[in-house]
Amino acid sequence: MKLTQKIRIFPNHAQKTVLWKLSEKCRLIYNFALAERMDAYRTGAKGVNYRKQQNDLPLIKEQFPEYKWVYSKVLQYALRALAADYESFFALRKNGHIEACLPRFKGKNYFTTMVYNQSGFKIEPGMITFSHKYNDIPLEFTIPDKFSFDDTQVKQVAISSHRGRYFVTITYELEEPPFVDNGRYQAIDLGITHIVTAVNSQSKFLMVKNQRPDKYWNPKIAKVQSRKDKCKKFSNRWKLLNQIKQKYERKRDDQTRDFQHKLSRKLVENTKANTLIVGQLEVKCMAQSNKVPKAMRAGLNRATQNTGALGRFVHFLTYKSRRVGKRTIESDERNSTKECWMYGKQHFMPIWKRVMRCDCGNVIERDKNSAIILMKRYLSQNAKWTGYRVFLDNLRHTAKCKTKVSPIVGS
Ligand SMILES: [Zn+2]
Numbered sequence: 557m558k559l560t561q562k563i564r565i566f567p568n569h570a571q572k573t574v575l576w577k578l579s580e581k582c583r584l585i586y587n588f589a590l591a592e593r594m595d596a597y598r599t600g601a602k603g604v605n606y607r608k609q610q611n612d613l614p615l616i617k618e619q620f621p622e623y624k625w626v627y628s629k630v631l632q633y634a635l636r637a638l639a640a641d642y643e644s645f646f647a648l649r650k651n652g653h654i655e656a657c658l659p660r661f662k663g664k665n666y667f668t669t670m671v672y673n674q675s676g677f678k679i680e681p682g683m684i685t686f687s688h689k690y691n692d693i694p695l696e697f698t699i700p701d702k703f704s705f706d707d708t709q710v711k712q713v714a715i716s717s718h719r720g721r722y723f724v725t726i727t728y729e730l731e732e733p734p735f736v737d738n739g740r741y742q743a744i745d746l747g748i749t750h751i752v753t754a755v756n757s758q759s760k761f762l763m764v765k766n767q768r769p770d771k772y773w774n775p776k777i778a779k780v781q782s783r784k785d786k787c788k789k790f791s792n793r794w795k796l797l798n799q800i801k802q803k804y805e806r807k808r809d810d811q812t813r814d815f816q817h818k819l820s821r822k823l824v825e826n827t828k829a830n831t832l833i834v835g836q837l838e839v840k841c842m843a844q845s846n847k848v849p850k851a852m853r854a855g856l857n858r859a860t861q862n863t864g865a866l867g868r869f870v871h872f873l874t875y876k877s878r879r880v881g882k883r884t885i886e887s888d889e890r891n892s893t894k895e896c897w898m899y900g901k902q903h904f905m906p907i908w909k910r911v912m913r914c915d916c917g918n919v920i921e922r923d924k925n926s927a928i929i930l931m932k933r934y935l936s937q938n939a940k941w942t943g944y945r946v947f948l949d950n951l952r953h954t955a956k957c958k959t960k961v962s963p964i965v966g967s
Contacts, residue, residue, distance in 0.1 A: 557732045557878055558711070562725045565684075565697040565715075574690050575715065575722070581626045582634040582668040585616075587661045589638050594658065606639040625690040626670075633671040667717035677713045679705055686715065686726060697724065719802045733881030739943060743931035744873075745892075745923050746866050752819065753923035755931055756829055757943055759950035761924060767815045773808035777801055782806075806900040812865060820872035830882045833934045834870055835889030835926070885934070892929040893922055895952075 567575060589609045596604035610632055617623045623631065641659035647657035662668060678685045686695040705728055712727040745753040751766035780801045787794040815848065824832070874884040893905045896914040904914055905922060913919050928951065935944040 557729060557730055557875070558874060559730050560725055560727045561705075561881070562723050563699050563703060565699070565722050565724055567695075567697065567722055570693045571695060571697075572722075574695060574907070575621065576686060576692050577690050578626050578630070578688055579668045579670060579717075581623055582631060582670055583662045583666055585623065585631055586634045586638050586668060589635055590659055590661060593638070593642060599898070606635055609635050609638075612920060624778070625688060627672065627676040627687045627689075629673055629676055630670045631741050633673055634668065637669075637671075662877060662888065662956070669714050669716040671714045672895060673712045677710075679710055679713075679726075682785055684713065684726075688712075699724070718856050719806055721806075730879065735881055735883050736830060738828075738830045739940075740827075741831045741931065741934065741940075741943070742823075742827045742829040742834045743887075743927045743934065744823070744835075745807040745927040745930060746834060746869065747923050751866075751869070753821070753921075753927045754827075755924070755927040756827065757931070757935075757947050759947055759954060765818060767811070769808050769811035773804050773811075777804045780804065794947060800923070813868075816865070816869045816872055820869060824873065824876045824880065824882060832873060832877055832884040833887050834873065834884060834928050835888045835930055868915065887930055887934050889926070890931075895925075895929055897925050897928040897932060 583849055585775075595601070613623075613628070613631060613635075614949055638659065645656055645658055676687045682698055682701055684697050688695055703726075705726060709728040709730065710726055711729060714725045714727075716723050716725065739757075741757045743755050747753065747766070749766060750763045752762070752764040754762045756762075784794060784797040784801065785922060787797065798850060816892065858958055870884070870886070877884045891902070894902050896903060896912060896916065896918055897920070898916050898918045900915065901914055901916065903910060903914065910922055911919065912922055912925050932944070935947060
């Protein structure tokens, strides 16, 4: 399986200058190639494609020797990135997305991500080095010891910059342990207040409260933003406030991601189940956005904005489980919040209704109910009948559904 690891690097002043010089060349070649493609698009000229543009590179380097600074494959990759952007634009248009717009020219202060594919980099324990010909300053960066890569596994390394920080993203191949169905399962309902409500095939529950760093940081960010709006653009004060704002946003994003990394790792490691079942997020959002009173809609929109984050969480779960020979399966979640798990009666369950009360005597938190439904469906659809019966028997015996609520799953 292919995995990526993003690592922060700390270039010194001279190295930063080199990085920006190289990135600038990649930016220009991207813009240049984009202009050429747009011209061809307008005039209907044929044959302006990746191959042609790549073949033109030697000629360009002849005329403008400074393009030789950049490792040649990196420059080629900038063209490939453009080709990909372009193709996705046409694909979107073809599928009826009229709002899709052409790839844009990259602005002056844009740091173009530089991709070293297969060659041009060297990884040694604790160190990564990149080739370039701008000057003699070596582009070598220390990487923490906890990251170790077998040289032959690494396929690609990218250098990027975001909000004033620099990163290398290492793509490598890892052999996957084979998956064995050990007859144990864990169904996971992903929510906003409880990011995880899980039930295992022994009918034990686990609930984890979502950490919402955004709730702490967003008001602060809004405050700085409004102060910034009152300043003259690009004035010293404006720049200062802009820096502060970026810092807050960074903290918010880092904290959210850290929490998700920790939680997904713990979930995968701490369960005996080899199969984790999560609901499909897309279905969930659509189901919820219907039939919501207008007054509630704003709150809901804010809540579902988090689904981007939840999507990432599912992604974390998926690869972290594959890495250890387990697997995460996305299962059909339709109506899982409406259906009473006991006898299947359908209820009207708008998102603000946290508890389901059914005629059959079942009173249960909605998240728990949906985790049970997920598990029931998975077991029945995959004909795991023994497991299905044991699971439901256990549930009925412990009708009160003992729950372990932990605010965070350790660290
Ligand atoms: Zn019922």
